[in-house]
Amino acid sequence: MTRTVLAVDDSPSIRCMVAMTLREAGYQVIEATDGQEGLEKALSHPIDAIITDQNMPNLDGLGFIRKYREHPSSKGKPIIFLSTDSADSLKQQARDAGALGWMVKPFTQAQLLAVIKKVLG
Amino acid sequence: MDDDMMTVFRQEATDLIESLERGLLDLADQPEDRDLVNAVFRDLHTIKGSGAMFGFTDMAAFVHVFESAFDLLRSGQAAVTPEIIRLSLSARDEIIGFLGGQPDPEGRREAILAALGAAVAGVGGAASAPAAPAEVALVPVGGQRLHFRLLGNALALGARPDLLLNELRELGATDIRADLSQVPALDALDPEICTIGWSMCLPAGTSRDAIDGIFLFNEADIRLDPIEAEAPAAPVVVAEARPVSVPVPTAKKPVEDAPVTADRGGATMRVAAERLDHLMDRVGELVIADARLLQLAQQSRDPALMAAAEEISRLAAGLRDTTMRIRMVPVRSMIGRFRRLIHGLSETVAKPVNFVVRGEDTELDKTVIEQLADPIVHMLRNSMDHGLETPAERQAAGKPAEGQVTLEAEYSGAEVVIRIGDDGRGLNRDRIRAKAVANGVISADALLTDAAMNALILEPGFSTAEAITELSGRGVGMDVVKKTIEGLRGSIEVDSVEGRGTTFTLRLPLTLAIIEGLLVEVAGERFSIPLAAVQEIVELPPDKLEADGGADFLDVRDRLVPLVRLRRMFGSQGEPDAYQTVVIVRAGDTRAGAVVDRIIGTNQIVIKQMSRLHAGVRAFSGATILGDGTVALILDVPHLAGVGQGVDDRTRGAAA
CATH class of the missing domain: 3.30.565.10 (Histidine kinase-like ATPase, C-terminal domain)
Incomplete structure (x- = not known):
């Protein structure tokens, strides 16, 4: 069964890198350019996992995760939180907001696949 | 990374650098504007993030320090000064240098950062480089038994015990057992909470980091017990490996909720300008063919054909507008x-x-x-x-x-x-x-x-x-x-x-290709006037049929408009009709009334340039092909207005 990942990032290059890497690995990818669009797509598409950036216009990553987690349909959907900051406090905030895991930029395509495989199998 | 991604990255970086420059210049004018500081910070942050992803690690390190300076401005620990703006603009230029692969033998970049740091109160030097590659510490542990239990809302967050067990198996886990001691009775079971614990044997030499790596995303209660006497020294007990998190229901507004500065990231596509030109040419041809079809349909008086022709006409007009808008x-x-x-x-x-x-x-x-x-x-x-x-x-x-x-x-x-x-x-x-x-x-x-x-x-x-x-x-x-x-x-x-x-x-x-025109007739010939320049159309009063010497003006609601009699201008033969029409056109601040025999209607003008042989002709700006295949010349409105102005000057001269 093809798994669908929602990639939320305002940077087209990172979105493109994430999408291409995952598509090549056989995942289906939906893209969103900020937290608000991410929220709309997460609630209107059948998705299996989310990868979201923190720094975004309109609604940032933490805000997006919190709002998404208010919906029952978010239960059991893993969220990977991207940031350039490796500080534990931010990871803890992400965790508290409802992210399952995180990745610190920069990361390689192999690392990305490893993380997705880790949460989706 | 392949070339496509690199292209996307470069495009994005270019946009960000432009946005950064705009932000800095705006900030120079409004140093107090916190939103602008945030916008600049966000641009820098994204440049850093993407840059590092695409191998520009030096640049990322540079931008990191740059960004640190703005972090201080953002948090209000320092204020924006002209000096900071000047240095930031220089630093912004260096980012372009990094992207272009330019070396920096004189250490200019360091100097800029140092100066920027000093300008923001000694921050630049103190800022650290971005995430260094994680050091892999290989701490061997003896043969051991691992116990773990997922905590809290792990399942709701998407944790998958089955996958964890798979990873542990890859690490060499054997004798995996489920601990069902804490599973409650069915009526008290909350399916969202994982009440099962697991334990397993791990081979000697399994590093603690490897285990932590597997549980990286999972808050789990992990315990390691040494097995038998193989353990070298005292039992290694590592409980509560990760702090237990207390989910805080936060409705707090996120700090980063900055205003939208530009609708970056919208789906856009770059197309070679040449292709747009080709498209425009085709649309031009379509518009001409459409005019022809419409004329034939009207002559046929076949309602079905006319309806179809009008439909096509509407579609062609839509296509024309869309095509032109693409180019704007x-x-x-x-x-x-x-x-x-x-x-x-x-x-x-x-x-x-x-x-x-x-x-x-x-x-x-x-x-x-x-x-x-x-x-x-x-x-x-x-x-x-x-x-x-x-x-x-x-x-x-x-x-x-x-x-x-x-x-x-x-x-x-x-x-x-x-x-x-x-x-x-x-x-x-x-x-x-x-x-x-x-x-x-x-x-x-x-x-x-x-x-x-x-x-x-x-x-x-x-x-x-x-x-x-x-x-x-x-x-x-x-x-x-x-x-x-x-x-x-x-x-x-x-x-x-x-x-x-x-x-x-x-x-x-406004555009160079297709415009709306007003088709007029003068002495049996047809001419087109760009419709956007037409202000109004009035009847020529009978007493104005002939130019009366010097003062050839028309009084239009108390404003005098000089008349340009096209029949005379073109040297046409024959007598004008008794009912002449004045088309009032405007070019800039000057107006003129072009006297024509008859208004035919509006049409689409696909402007065709006249040949070089006609380069000296000032009265016409081009030609267009009409529905019946004949050619109509397009009147040059600024020239018309100029001729009108000449009339004006002459009369003033006569009056003086």
């Missing part, structure tokens, strides 16, 4: 480099200046915008270099020390008017005259109006600058500007008041 670009797209230019020049020539831009959203055809940038740069340089006086001179003249340079764009009928002006010293007509006489452009005793004198600076080889300065006077004169503008079927005028400033007014056609 806002003036804003070139403003960024102008602002930077002015900012830089202002420092070079030591003339403080306030650069005012109005009407940035005015859109023009892409081709026009592209060809317009260089002439405008030239005019802005002129304003900064020759137009504005030094602060001392200004104050002596009773003006504020800070000069003003303006760039305004607005729609005016079928045209876009762009004005570039300064409030400087204005043109020195004596010097212009002397120069023109010296160059043999005019004779020593020529009598010229002020307007004609001003227009002289648009002639080839004309520069009144005494010395070639660093800024302008590099051999490109205003004549090149004029040529470029006229090449775009536009016009340029110079207005200047000595001591008060100089303004260049550019008039440019």
